[in-house]
Amino acid sequence: EAGVAQSPRYKIIEKRQSVAFWCNPISGHATLYWYQQILGQGPKLLIQFQNNGVVDDSQLPKDRFSAERLKGVDSTLKIQPAKLEDSAVYLCASSYGQGAEAFFGQGTRLTVV
Amino acid sequence: AQSVTQLGSHVSVSEGALVLLRCNYSSSVPPYLFWYVQYPNQGLQLLLKYTTGATLVKGINGFEAEFKKSETSFHLTKPSAHMSDAAEYFCAVSPLNNDMRFGAGTRLTVKP
Numbered sequence: 001e002a003g004v005a006q007s008p009r010y011k012i013i014e015k016r017q018s019v020a021f022w023c024n025p026i027s028g029h030a031t032l033y034w035y036q037q038i039l040g041q042g043p044k045l046l047i048q049f050q051n052n053g054v055v056d057d058s059q060l061p062k063d064r065f066s067a068e069r070l071k072g073v074d075s076t077l078k079i080q081p082a083k084l085e086d087s088a089v090y091l092c093a094s095s096y097g098q099g100a101e102a103f104f105g106q107g108t109r110l111t112v113v
Numbered sequence: 114a115q116s117v118t119q120l121g122s123h124v125s126v127s128e129g130a131l132v133l134l135r136c137n138y139s140s141s142v143p144p145y146l147f148w149y150v151q152y153p154n155q156g157l158q159l160l161l162k163y164t165t166g167a168t169l170v171k172g173i174n175g176f177e178a179e180f181k182k183s184e185t186s187f188h189l190t191k192p193s194a195h196m197s198d199a200a201e202y203f204c205a206v207s208p209l210n211n212d213m214r215f216g217a218g219t220r221l222t223v224k225p
Contacts, residue, residue, distance in 0.1 A: 004156075004166070033213065042119075042203050042215040056212050091156070093213075099164045101146045102213055104156040 004105035006092050012065035012111045020107045025073070025094030029056075031071065034067055034077050035091040044089055049075065050097075059085060082112045114149040119208050119216035127224045132176075132191040134219045136204030139185065146187040148178055149215075152200045160202075163187065174198070199223045 005024040014018050024030050030051050035043035046065065051072035054099040060067070066085070069075040074082050079086055093102040120135040139143065149157040150158040161172025174197075175188050178189045187204060204216040 017123045030129075034214075040218075042117075042217045045212065045214060048212055099162075099207065101147070101162060103158045104149075104158075 001102060004092055004094055004103050006105035008108055010109050010111075012113060013082055013086055016081040018078065019023070019082055019110065020076050020078045021090050021092075021110075023075045023077070023092030024103060025075070025092070026103055028095055029094035029103075030072070031097055031100075031102075032069055032075050032097045033091075033093040033095075034075070036092055037089045039106070041089070055060075057061050060097055073078065079110075082110075084112050086110060087112045117204050117214055117216035119202075119219050121202050121219055122217065123220045123222070125222040125224060126194045128196055129193050132189070132194045132198065132220065132221065133191040134202050134204075136178075136187045136189065136216060136223075137185055138204075138206045140208060145210065146180060147205040147207065147213070148172065148176070148189050149203045150200050151218075152178060153202075157203065160189070161223065163192065194221075194223045196223050196225065 007022050032049040034046045036106045046060045047067045049056040049069040052069050067077045091107045091108040093104045095102040116139045118137045147162045148160040150160050151157050160176050161170045161178045163170045170178045176191045201218050201220050203218045207213045
C-alpha cells in the first residue's frame with residue numbers, strides 16, 4: 001500500500017513570497033489533514049477535509065493560508081504572503097474516518113528567510 | 114474543544130529501565146486516543162490507539178497504554194527501554210467529529 005505522498009520535501013523562500021505544498025493521500029481515505037509542526041512543538045491542525053468538504057479550519061490563518069481538495073483526492077496548501085514565523089514542517093495525513101489511524105507523509109520543511 | 118497535555122517535555126531513562134510517558138486529555142465524552150512516535154527527520158508513526166473495549170492497549174515495539182476514564186489519562190509505558198526507543202512521542206485525541214489534536218510531545222532519551 002502506497003503511503004501519503006508530499007512534495008516538495010524542502011523549500012526555502014523569502015518573506016512575502018508565496019509557496020504551495022502538495023499532498024496525495026492514501027487511496028480510499030476520505031479524511032485528509034494538514035498540520036503545522038514548529039520545531040520543538042506538537043503538530044497543530046490547520047485544516048481537515050472530509051472528501052472535498054472542509055470539516056474544521058478554525059486554526060487556519062485565513063488571511064494568508066488557503067487549502068483545497070479538489071475531487072476529494074489530492075490537496076494543496078498555499079501560503080501567500082509568507083512570514084518568518086511560518087517556518088515549520090507541514091505535515092499531511094489521511095485516514096479512513098472516525099477513530100481510524102491517521103497515516104502521515106514525510107512532511108515539507110519550509111524555511112522563510 | 115478537546116485538548117491534550119503531556120507532562121514532561123523531556124524524559125531520560127537508562128537502558129533496561131521502565132519508560133513512563135504521561136498524557137492527560139480534556140473531554141466531556143471519552144474520545145479516541147492515540148500515541149505516535151517520531152524519529153529524527155521522519156514522519157509520525159502510530160504506536161497504538163484506544164477506541165472502545167479493553168482499556169489496556171498494546172502497541173508496537175513493546176509499548177502499551179492504559180485508558181483511565183476517571184483520571185482522563187492515557188499514559189504510555191514500556192517495561193524495559195532500548196536505545197532504539199529514543200525519539201519524540203506524541204499523544205493525540207480524536208473526538209467524535211474525527212478532528213485529531215496533538216500534545217506538545219515528550220522527547221525520550223535512553224542512556225546506555
